[in-house]
Each structure stands twice: as C-alpha cells, then as structure tokens.
Amino acid sequence: MSKAKGLEGKTVVLGVTGGIAAYKAADVASKLTQLGACVPTVMTSHATRFVAPLTFRALTGQRAETDLFAAEDRFEIGHIGLAERADLVLVAPATANVLAKTAAGIADDLLTTTVCATKAPVVFAPAMNPRMWENPITRRNVALLRELGYRFIDPEKGRMACGTEGWGRLASPQRIVDTVVELLCRKQDLAGLRVLVTAGPTREPLDPVRFLSNRSSGRMGCALGSAAAARGAMVTLVAGPLSLTPPPGVETVSVLTTAEMHEAVIHRADEQDILICAAAPCDFRATQVAEQKLKKGSPGADTILLAPTVDILRELGARKRSQVLIGFAAETENVLANAATKLREKNLDLNVVNDVTQPDAGFEVETNRVTLLSPDGRTESVDLMGKRELADVILDRALQIRQSRGQ
Numbered sequence: 001m002s003k004a005k006g007l008e009g010k011t012v013v014l015g016v017t018g019g020i021a022a023y024k025a026a027d028v029a030s031k032l033t034q035l036g037a038c039v040p041t042v043m044t045s046h047a048t049r050f051v052a053p054l055t056f057r058a059l060t061g062q063r064a065e066t067d068l069f070a071a072e073d074r075f076e077i078g079h080i081g082l083a084e085r086a087d088l089v090l091v092a093p094a095t096a097n098v099l100a101k102t103a104a105g106i107a108d109d110l111l112t113t114t115v116c117a118t119k120a121p122v123v124f125a126p127a128m129n130p131r132m133w134e135n136p137i138t139r140r141n142v143a144l145l146r147e148l149g150y151r152f153i154d155p156e157k158g159r160m161a162c163g164t165e166g167w168g169r170l171a172s173p174q175r176i177v178d179t180v181v182e183l184l185c186r187k188q189d190l191a192g193l194r195v196l197v198t199a200g201p202t203r204e205p206l207d208p209v210r211f212l213s214n215r216s217s218g219r220m221g222c223a224l225g226s227a228a229a230a231r232g233a234m235v236t237l238v239a240g241p242l243s244l245t246p247p248p249g250v251e252t253v254s255v256l257t258t259a260e261m262h263e264a265v266i267h268r269a270d271e272q273d274i275l276i277c278a279a280a281p282c283d284f285r286a287t288q289v290a291e292q293k294l295k296k297g298s299p300g301a302d303t304i305l306l307a308p309t310v311d312i313l314r315e316l317g318a319r320k321r322s323q324v325l326i327g328f329a330a331e332t333e334n335v336l337a338n339a340a341t342k343l344r345e346k347n348l349d350l351n352v353v354n355d356v357t358q359p360d361a362g363f364e365v366e367t368n369r370v371t372l373l374s375p376d377g378r379t380e381s382v383d384l385m386g387k388r389e390l391a392d393v394i395l396d397r398a399l400q401i402r403q404s405r406g407q
C-alpha cells in the first residue's frame with residue numbers, strides 16, 4: 001500500500017513574483033507536488049523574466065498561468081477560478097511590489113486578482129533587498145496585511161544576490177513547505193474547548209477627557225484568539241481599546257476600565273477550559289475622577305492620587321479549578337525573578353515572560369521573544385517569531401498541560 005504523503009486532495013495555488021529568488025519557487029513547487037498537492041502556478045509577468053512557466057509545468061504537471069484574460073477561457077469562473085479552487089494561496093517569493101498591491105487592494109493581474117478574491121488562507125514568503133524589506137512603507141504594508149490575517153513566512157538573514165548582507169533572503173524552500181503542511185493539516189485540536197483571552201490595555205479616567213493607560217496594542221491577545229478559533233475552540237476575547245480590529249470568528253466583549261475587564265472575565269471564567277490573560281490592565285486608577293476637565297493652575301490639578309485596581313489574574317488563580325491559567329509578564333528588570341514571583345502568587349500554570357526593553361518584543365510590535373516559565377521552575381526560551389506563530393506555541397503548551405492532567 002502506498003504511504004500517505006500528506007497533501008493529497010489539497011490545492012496550493014503557488015504565486016511567483018518577479019524577484020531573484022523566483023528560481024527557488026521551482027523547488028517549492030516540486031516539494032509540494034511530491035507531497036501529493038495539486039499545485040497550479042500563477043506567475044506575474046515580471047516573474048517570467050526570471051524563470052520560465054515551463055519549469056513549473058514540468059515540475060507540477062499543471063499549467064503555469066500568467067494571463068488574467070486567458071484564464072477566462074480556461075476556468076469555469078474565469079479569473080477567480082483559481083481563487084475558488086485554492087485550499088491555500090502561497091506567494092513565494094513575494095516582492096515588495098506584490099505586498100504593496102495586496103495591502104492597497106489592487107488586483108491588476110491574475111495573481112493579485114486571485115489573492116484579492118480567495119477565501120483560502122494566503123501566505124506570503126517575501127524576498128527582497130534588505131533596504132526594501134526595512135523600508136517603512138514595506139513595514140507598514142506587512143503590518144497591515146498581518147493584521148488582516150495574511151500569514152508571513154518571514155525572510156531570513158544572510159547574503160543577498162546583490163552582494164549585501166541582511167534580512168530579506170527568501171526562507172528556505174523546506175521551511176516554506178513545512179509551514180504549508182502545518183497550515184493545511186492543522187488539527188482541530190481545540191474543538192469543543194472554551195478559551196477566554198484578554199487583550200489590550202485598559203483606561204482609567206482622570207477627568208472627562210483624560211485617562212491613564214499603557215502601550216499595549218492588543219496584538220498578542222488577538223493573535224491568541226485567532227489561533228484558538230482556527231484550531232476549533234469557542235473563543236471569547238475580552239478586549240480593552242485595541243489598536244487593531246478584533247479577529248473574525250471570536251466573540252468579542254469590549255471593555256474600558258480594569259473594573260469592567262474584571263467583571264467581564266470573572267462572569268465567564270468558570271465555564272472556560274483555558275484562560276489566557278494577555279491584556280495589560282492598568283494596575284492603578286485615580287482615587288477621584290474629576291467631573292469637569294481639569295484646568296491648568298486649578299487647585300489640586302497637579303496631584304493625582306492613585307489606588308490599586310482589582311487584580312484580575314490573582315482572582316482567577318484563586319478561584320480556578322480544572323482550568324489552565326496562563327499569564328503574561330511584561331518586565332523591564334529582574335525579568336525572570338519577577339515573573340517567577342508572579343507565577344507563584346497568582347497560581348498560574350504558565351507565565352509567558354517578555355522583556356519589554358527589547359526592541360523587537362512586547363508592546364506595539366509584530367514579533368515577540370519570550371520565555372515560558374512553568375510552576376516547577378522549568379524555563380523554555382522561544383526564539384523571536386511572529387505573534388500569531390507564538391500564539392500557536394502557547395496553545396500547544398496549554399494542551400500539554402491539560403494532557404498531563406489527563407484532561
């Protein structure tokens with residue numbers, strides 16, 4: 001009997017764009033085909049300057065499409081035929097240009113039309129000169145696309161064809177293929193479980209127009225909610241004011257103050273299987289909120305008296321029964337020692353520890369570099385990765401904790 005190869009019955013539409021790394025897409029196409037996937041290729045006209053459509057035809061047994069209007073004759077629903085057929089659209093390599101076009105909603109060739117029209121997950125594997133990758137417009141486009149749910153296989157650091165050294169080299173074909181397999185074969189391993197995630201900052205009013213808050217954007221919490229929903233969980237996201245749109249497929253409960261977040265969480269806590277507190281609720285509130293806007297020079301306006309807010313995590317730790325309770329610790333000094341104290345005092349099953357002084361980790365960025373701290377003192381360093389990828393790692397650990405308890 002022949003062994004299952006992993007991607008039988010799956011259609012991976014491979015988009016190839018006009019960069020030096022286009023030749024590596026041939027290896028990706030070959031590997032995906034060998035795993036049993038059907039791999040129709042869509043090439044931009046610039047891509048055909050780097051590698052011939054015939055290469056993909058020979059490797060995949062499928063035509064490599066290059067022409068929006070030719071597609072009209074070939075597919076039942078013409079130019080969106082491939083978008084409909086795709087289980088996943090992989091753009092590798094993805095130029096700065098195709099990222100910019102997708103972010104702007106431009107659909108002026110067969111590839112960008114397919115990306116725009118598909119309901120399947122879209123994965124970009126960018127490759128470009130480091131200066132193009134670091135260009136603020138590219139950074140903005142990538143951030144927007146990530147926020148909208150597009151996936152990225154980030155480029156690697158290394159020597160580029162143009163002779164420069166830096167971030168921008170296409171991820172290895174094997175890493176690209178592994179990611180596709182992971183996405184397409186992901187088990188619904190959280191099906192039937194209830195997961196509550198908190199996200200974002202809270203706001204504590206000082207007067208009708210001012211408030212105390214912090215730099216949390218809510219990205220990590222949204223990534224956790226989105227990942228848990230993709231794995232089949234029923235997800236509730238209790239969110240303070242977010243800097244991004246909450247992910248689809250989750251129930252979002254919007255709150256403003258720490259007291260409101262506390263109320264929303266405690267009210268739902270007992271029915272949850274997994275509780276993940278990724279929010280950064282304010283630890284302090286003003287003891288008195290002025291009824292009118294505070295004016296410069298008015299008596300007492302230069303002094304704010306603070307009182308601690310309710311400790312949501314501590315209360316969850318005290319009342320939890322069989323649930324897995326995961327907290328986050330954003331620290332700036334004595335990072336691991338402070339996180340260990342928090343884990344013990346709040347009865348956590350896992351503490352995800354951020355050193356927020358690092359430029360690429362913690363608040364307001366797309367990536368995170370964390371240490372996972374367990375109650376038995378074990379620590380696991382997780383390399384710098386996208387918050388969505390990290391969300392899956394955290395959910396894997398939550399499942400392992402449940403399994404270790406026979407749940």
Ligand SMILES: Cc1cc2nc3c(=O)[nH]c(=O)nc-3n(C[C@H](O)[C@H](O)[C@H](O)COP(=O)(O)O)c2cc1C
Nearest residue numbers: 017018019020044046047095096097098127128129
């Ligand atoms: C030799 C050469 C190499 C290039 N390599 C890249 C690259 O690696 N990444 C990139 O974003 N653009 C690269 N470009 C620029 C793109 O080809 C250009 O932006 C083009 O408009 C992309 O079109 P497309 O996105 O429709 O394929 C390169 C151009 C040339 C001439």
